[in-house]
Amino acid sequence: MRKIVFVLLSFSLLAFYPGVVLSDCTDLGRFTSWTVQGESTIIFYSENLPIAQVVLQDCTVNTSSNIRLVRSYVCDSDSILINGQECSMMTLTSASSGSL
Numbered sequence: 564m565r566k567i568v569f570v571l572l573s574f575s576l577l578a579f580y581p582g583v584v585l586s587d588c589t590d591l592g593r594f595t596s597w598t599v600q601g602e603s604t605i606i607f608y609s610e611n612l613p614i615a616q617v618v619l620q621d622c623t624v625n626t627s628s629n630i631r632l633v634r635s636y637v638c639d640s641d642s643i644l645i646n647g648q649e650c651s652m653m654t655l656t657s658a659s660s661g662s663l
Contacts, residue, residue: 589615589657592635599624615657617643622650 594607594614602623607615622645624630631644642649 587655587657588636588638589655590636591615591632597630599626599628605630613658615655617652617656618654619643619645620651620653622648 593609596608598606603619605617624645629646633642639655
């Protein structure tokens with residue numbers, strides 16, 4: 564009986580809050596460089612290896628932008644500072660997830 568309740572609770576959590584269960588998180592505090600793709604996508608690197616890709620919501624970024632982290636460990640929907648403006652990360656894909 565406990566196993567059935569656990570499985571049902573897990574599926575209901577996934578169904579009602581997929582962003583919490585499926586969000587990607589990573590430590591960007593170790594980034595050494597970054598590049599821009601388009602106007603709203605940033606790829607962070609640590610010693611020439613990509614560590615994460617961030618797609619911004621309602622913000623634009625270019626190669627001369629000043630990027631500062633609000634927190635070093637970030638997840639989807641966290642914030643980042645672009646030229647002093649707080650911007651939400653629409654999606655964060657870490658290199659460890661294998662889809663970068």
